[in-house]
Structure formats: structure tokens, C-alpha cells
Amino acid sequence: MAFESLASRLQSTFDKLRSKGKVSEEDVAKAMREVRLALLEADVNFKVVKDFVNRVKDRAIGQDVLKSLTPGQQVIKVVNEELTELMGGGQSKIATANRPPTVVMMVGLQGAGKTTTIGKLANYLRGKLNRKPLLVACDVYRPAAIKQLEVLGNQLNMPVFSMGDQVNPVEIARAAVEHAKAEHLDYVLIDTAGRLHIDETLMGELAQIKEVVKPDEIMLVVDAMTGQDAVNVAESFNSQLALSGVVLTKLDGDTKGGAALSVKAVTGTPIKFVGMGEKMDALEPFHPDRMASRILGMGDVLTLIEKAQMDVDETKAKELERKMRNAEFTFEDFLEQMAQVRKMGPLDELMNMMPGMNKMKGMKDLKVDEGALGRVEAIVRSMTTEEKRRPEIMNASRRKRIAAGSGTSVQEVNRLIKQFDDMRKMMKQFTKMTDKAKKKGGGFKFPFMQ
Incomplete structure (x- = not known):
């Protein structure tokens, strides 16, 4: 998972600061040395690390932070704010043209996941923003690129504009925009050609498409797994095309996270989306403040709530609440609840979004065994x-x-039935407690109840 090693190092460093009643300049300097090493090991750009550490140190020592009642907490607050600023400050949303369609030109090197990302972005625009996108096949060089986009279009039940591989990509892009206007579509997502490396031919063609369709967005798709190479690619594309945004793919993979922490500072171009998996709904808007909180072990409640609102059926949730109150919870309900939670994503990822979860005994290095589930x-x-x-x-x-x-053992079956029975008994007792509290005016509720 992205940032896992960095998060662990930073949290360990700041736990030491938190434990101190008083914090000296020397304590801050020592912590900053550890932060500097952690960031460099996470493949964050050297100059970015140097500037970041200096800013944090200046603020921590220069704003009476060390004289406050909770100096350790104040230093962490400064780091949180500076991390957020480093990654862009606030969310940078996808552009919306005053007169549709909004034209989005997707660029990037071959293998970064550009075509798949276009499918995910189209799915996001329709599902979250209620927009009608058009997918445009302008990569006429890579074998099967057009076919791949058409397959994605069929999967998503979305229109794909193609003129084959014998037409100039500039003409295809021009015709696609006219088609979108005629069909009253909201977004034109142009899948451009990529190369294994940046060359004049590629950039010349992209510049021509830009000149003809005048895109509202030029978004670069880069693979987060490539670390500083991703930042170098972003810098090169930005210098020649003036990018408006970056999409980092494979941020869910075993990546150090250096690209996410460096790309805005180096190029001035904001990260707008991150790819968090293979599925078509695994594209998320990038929130610098939420990512900073997750890196520092503060959780990410807002994203967790958004996932729950998006994936959990409200009617079913209310019915489940009723059954829990009346101790009518069955294995059928258990299966239904399990399916709803798993729709929200990997369980260990969800748990990392809960504030303080990594501080609980046995939780810091917890890995949810999906096989056991x-x-x-x-x-x-x-x-x-x-x-x-x-x-x-x-x-x-x-x-x-x-x-x-089920291909399991009798012992596993017995264990599950016992755990389920214990859970039902606990729910019954908990319900009695909440009912008593309500009668006394305490108004206690289950954490998930409205």
C-alpha cells in the first residue's frame, strides 16, 4: 500500500515527540533529521525534502510552538499542514467548460495505464457527476489500443468515437469534438498515443491536437510505482504542453509514495485523481489534506463516510439496525453486511482510515486475511x-x-457459529444498555446509527 513505510517511520518519530512533556529545539532537530531520511527513502525529490524540512523547522521553532501546552502535538500539526500544502493544499477538481463539451486530453507514456484510466474517469463522470462522456480513440499506433477503448466502452455502456487507425489523430480529435456537440455530450475524453520514452514526434502530434481542439484539461497519466521517474516525466510533459492536472495510477500498489509528494512541488501541476485498483470504480479524487492525515496516522474519516454513502444501501442499513435492536440478526444478514462492507474496498485500507486505529494494540501491523474472509x-x-x-x-x-x-474444517465451522452466537448475545445486551440510557436521557446510540 502506498506510503505504508513512510507512514510507519513518521508516526514512530512523532510518537516520541508526543511522549515528551517539554520539547526542545534539539528534539525538533532530531525529529526533522528522521523525517528527512524517511522522505528520502520514500523517493521524494531531494530539493522538495530540503525545503519541506526547513519550513517545518522554522515554523516549529519560530512560532512559540515549543512553549505551548502540547508542543509535540503542535509540531505534528505543523507537519500535517505542510504536507497538505506540499501536495497541493486543497482538492483540484476536473475542469467544466462554460459551454459543453468539456474537452479533456489524456497524455502519458506507454504502459502508464492511460486507456484504462480514461474508462475509469468516464465512469466517475457519469456515476458521481451525472455527466455524459465520449471516449475518443486517437492512439492509432499501438496495436489493439482502439479495440481496448471500444471494449471499455461496451463494458461501461458508453459511446466510443473511432475512425480507425488510418486517419490522422488530429482529424479524429477534431471530428470527435464536433460529434460530441451534435450529440449534446458533456465531456470528450481523448486517448492520445504514448511512447516508451518522450520524443519529438510524440510531442509534435500532441501539440497539434492541443492547437486544434483547445482542451479545457490536459491530464498526464503516470505510474506512481516509478517514483521519481514519474516526476521527471511530469516535468517534461508540463514544459512542452502546460499540463492542467496529473492522474497517479497504481497508488494502491507497493509504492513508496514519493511521486505523490513531489509532483506538485516540482511541476506546479496538481494531482487531480489517483488510481486505487483494477476495477472501473477504482479512481478517486485526490485530497491533499486527507492524504496527509492518513500518512500521519490520523485517519481519513471523510473518505470513509463518502465510501459508505456510495456503497452502502441506506434501506438495508436501517433494516439491519432494526434486526440488531431486536436480536433478529441472522447469517443471511451477516452475509449481506459482509458484501456491503467489502464493496467499499480492502478491509485493511478501510481500517487505516479510522483515526487512532493504528495506535490500538495489535492493529498497527494488522493485515486483514481476505482468504479467511x-x-x-x-x-x-x-x-x-x-x-x-x-x-x-x-x-x-x-x-x-x-x-x-465449503472446503473447510468442522473446527472452523464450530468457531464461526460460536463467534456469531456470542455476537448476537452481545448485541442483545448492548441494546438493553442503550434502551436504559435513553430512558435516563443519555441518548447513547450505536456508532453507525443516525
Whole structure:
């Protein structure tokens, strides 16, 4: 996961500061040396690191931070603010033309994930912003590039504009914009050609397309896994095309995060989106403040709430609340709830968004075993409808059958049933406690209840 090593190093450094009642200039200097090393190891640009550390040190020592009641906390606050500023300050949204269509030119080197990102962006525009996009196949050189875009269009049920691979890309782009106007479409997403390296031919063609269609956005797609190479590519494209935004792909991979922390400072171009997985809905707007909070172990509640609002069925959630209150929660409900939570993304990623979760005992290095979750799901699916609704009827022979049907052991089946039974008992007791609190005017609620 991106920033994992950096986050661990920074959090460890600041835990030492937090534990001190008083913080001296020497303590700050020592912490900043550790921060500097951590950032360099995360592949952050050397000049960016130097400037960042100097700014934090000046603010920490020069604003009476060390004389405050909680100096350790104040230093962390400064680091949080400076990290946020380093990555762009605030969210930079995708452009919207005064008169549609908004023309977005997607550029980048071959292999960065440009064509897939166009599909994800189209899906985002339709799903989140209720816009009608047009996908445009202007990469006439790479084998199967046009076909790949058409397949994505079919998957998403979105229009794809293509004139084949024998027409000049500049003419294709021009015709696509006219087509979008005629069809009253909102966005034109142009998939341009890429190369394995930057060359004059590539840049000349991109400059011609830019001249003809006058795009509202020129977004560079770069692979976050390439670290400083991604920043160098961004700098080169920006100098020749004047980029308006960057999309970092594969930020969910085993990446150090240096590109995300360097690209805005080096190029002046904001990161607008990040790719967080393979699926078509795995493209997220980039929020510098939220990313800074996650790096420093403060969680990311806003993104967690947005994911829940997007992926959790409100009607089903209310019905689940009712069943929990009345101790009617069944294995069918358990399966449904599991599916809804997993739609939100990998569980360890969701847990990292919860403030303080990494500080809890045993949680810092927790890795959710998705395989174990799969086995749990297989066990429940191997139950009959009656068994899911009435776990108490599951005798030894039924448990043996469920284990065989799910490819698990009887011990695993027994463990799950016991845990489920304990959970139902706990819910019943918890409900009684909340009801008593309400009668006394305490008004306590489950954390997930409105």
C-alpha cells in the first residue's frame, strides 16, 4: 500500500515527540533529521525534502510552538499542514467548460495505464457527476489500443468515437469534438498515443491536437510505482504542453509514495485523481489534506463516510439496525453486511482510515486475511436457508456437511457459529444498555446509527 513505510517511520518519530512533556529545539532537530531520511527513502525529490524540512523547522521553532501546552502535538500539526500544502493544499477538481463539451486530453507514456484510466474517469463522470462522456480513440499506433477503448466502452455502456487507425489523430480529435456537440455530450475524453520514452514526434502530434481542439484539461497519466521517474516525466510533459492536472495510477500498489509528494512541488501541476485498483470504480479524487492525515496516522474519516454513502444501501442499513435492536440478526444478514462492507474496498485500507486505529494494540501491523474472509463466506453459503436463519438447529452432522461443502474444517465451522452466537448475545445486551440510557436521557446510540 502506498506510503505504508513512510507512514510507519513518521508516526514512530512523532510518537516520541508526543511522549515528551517539554520539547526542545534539539528534539525538533532530531525529529526533522528522521523525517528527512524517511522522505528520502520514500523517493521524494531531494530539493522538495530540503525545503519541506526547513519550513517545518522554522515554523516549529519560530512560532512559540515549543512553549505551548502540547508542543509535540503542535509540531505534528505543523507537519500535517505542510504536507497538505506540499501536495497541493486543497482538492483540484476536473475542469467544466462554460459551454459543453468539456474537452479533456489524456497524455502519458506507454504502459502508464492511460486507456484504462480514461474508462475509469468516464465512469466517475457519469456515476458521481451525472455527466455524459465520449471516449475518443486517437492512439492509432499501438496495436489493439482502439479495440481496448471500444471494449471499455461496451463494458461501461458508453459511446466510443473511432475512425480507425488510418486517419490522422488530429482529424479524429477534431471530428470527435464536433460529434460530441451534435450529440449534446458533456465531456470528450481523448486517448492520445504514448511512447516508451518522450520524443519529438510524440510531442509534435500532441501539440497539434492541443492547437486544434483547445482542451479545457490536459491530464498526464503516470505510474506512481516509478517514483521519481514519474516526476521527471511530469516535468517534461508540463514544459512542452502546460499540463492542467496529473492522474497517479497504481497508488494502491507497493509504492513508496514519493511521486505523490513531489509532483506538485516540482511541476506546479496538481494531482487531480489517483488510481486505487483494477476495477472501473477504482479512481478517486485526490485530497491533499486527507492524504496527509492518513500518512500521519490520523485517519481519513471523510473518505470513509463518502465510501459508505456510495456503497452502502441506506434501506438495508436501517433494516439491519432494526434486526440488531431486536436480536433478529441472522447469517443471511451477516452475509449481506459482509458484501456491503467489502464493496467499499480492502478491509485493511478501510481500517487505516479510522483515526487512532493504528495506535490500538495489535492493529498497527494488522493485515486483514481476505482468504479467511472468503472461507467464512463459503461456510455461510454452504448452509441451508433454515440453518442461516436458525443457527441453533446446526447439530454435528449438519456442521460436518457444511464443512465438506465449503472446503473447510468442522473446527472452523464450530468457531464461526460460536463467534456469531456470542455476537448476537452481545448485541442483545448492548441494546438493553442503550434502551436504559435513553430512558435516563443519555441518548447513547450505536456508532453507525443516525
